[in-house]
Amino acid sequence: MGAAAERAKAENEEWAGVTPDAARRLVGAAVQAFAERGYHATTTRDIAGRAGMSPAALYIHYKTKEELLYRISGIGHEKALRIMGAAAEAGGTATERLADAVRTFARWHAEHHTTARVIQYELQALSTEHYAEITGLRRRTDRLLRGIIQDGADGGEFLVDDVPGTTLAVLSLCVDVARWFTADGPRTPDEVGALYADLVLRMVGARVTDKNG
Amino acid sequence: MGAAAERAKAENEEWAGVTPDAARRLVGAAVQAFAERGYHATTTRDIAGRAGMSPAALYIHYKTKEELLYRISGIGHEKALRIMGAAAEAGGTATERLADAVRTFARWHAEHHTTARVIQYELQALSTEHYAEITGLRRRTDRLLRGIIQDGADGGEFLVDDVPGTTLAVLSLCVDVARWFTADGPRTPDEVGALYADLVLRMVGARVTDKNG
């Protein structure tokens, strides 16, 4: 299986929850198009074309183009929230949980940079109601990360002056991976995750136990 | 002078090099509109309206809507490059230069978050030639920052495993300020600059000389 085929398969699995098949193909096509050109520069004809359909077929599965973006945003942000939740609720020290959170969160933004770019940078195109709903998911993700950092600061593992500010910076750092990451760059998603986990542990003043300790 | 008037004045000074007056007003209007809605969602009628003109007047000063974005991107990226250059070429230790670079660079992205958002997140709307030109400016900014970090690593001031990766992360952190910063948030641009300078010094393993040392 070639690299392109593998990527297509991974992208298909990402939207496994979307049925029927045509609706899933449309979501995949929309993510690609939105990530490449942006929401407003993408036409419904383009999306339908990529999914192998006529423009009219799109409207059987989605009421509007904005609904497609909303569905993508919802699924993507829920996945991001689950990743952060898994790390926050795992056992271990605050240092271990923070490293795990940043490693998996940053890695996901690299591996799924197409989806991540759409859900992080095209939010403003959502309707007011949908925007508010998605913002709620992001606030929950933020709270989980802040909880880990607060734990570490309270327990003396971390040396942090400004917990909300540091949380914001860490989240910002991970999210922005979606902007610059490309599959043909020099770094794999795993490497990005490892690098970022290391950098963030330094940011919070955690004692690093590897070669830099 | 009210806050809004002060902001308008600051925005006017930002484009002082653009003449005549009508062309400058159009640039200001375009920056606001692009930052709010994005390039593709902004109409030439909207830009002209904000500048107090008819749609046709825009085309006396700029050949296309894209040229407006190109001018804004050029001026903005040159300013960003100058900020990074001033810090890189100043005297002092690598630690001092890095702190200065991050403080001023992050602060500019907060203070001019409207402009910064446009030049950092609407680049893909540029023509191929213009995009290449702007990318050149960004590479120069990147090289300046990498130089500082490399100096600190070589001289033993910093403990950095991956200089290009760390440079990328620092730049990404500062740039992303433009995405989340709002004037009505809890932090001033100065505070963002100070916080980010502290966080970045920790990332590179610099010895911190203040209360955290």
Place this chain on the structure above:
DNA sequence: CGCGTCGCTAAGCGCTTGCTCAGCAACGCG
């Protein structure tokens, strides 16, 4: 005054956009 120039506007052109609608082939069910 006469006349060209400059900055601008009202009107609108050609095109693309998001979206709709009538109709059609395939299918399941009695």
Place this chain on the structure above:
DNA sequence: CGCGTTGCTGAGCAAGCGCTTAGCGACGCG
């Protein structure tokens, strides 16, 4: 077989887009 349902297409509508063009009032200059 008959018939409704499902998933889709070809054609196209109203609206809005970037951009153009003809022309107008204010001004400087001789």
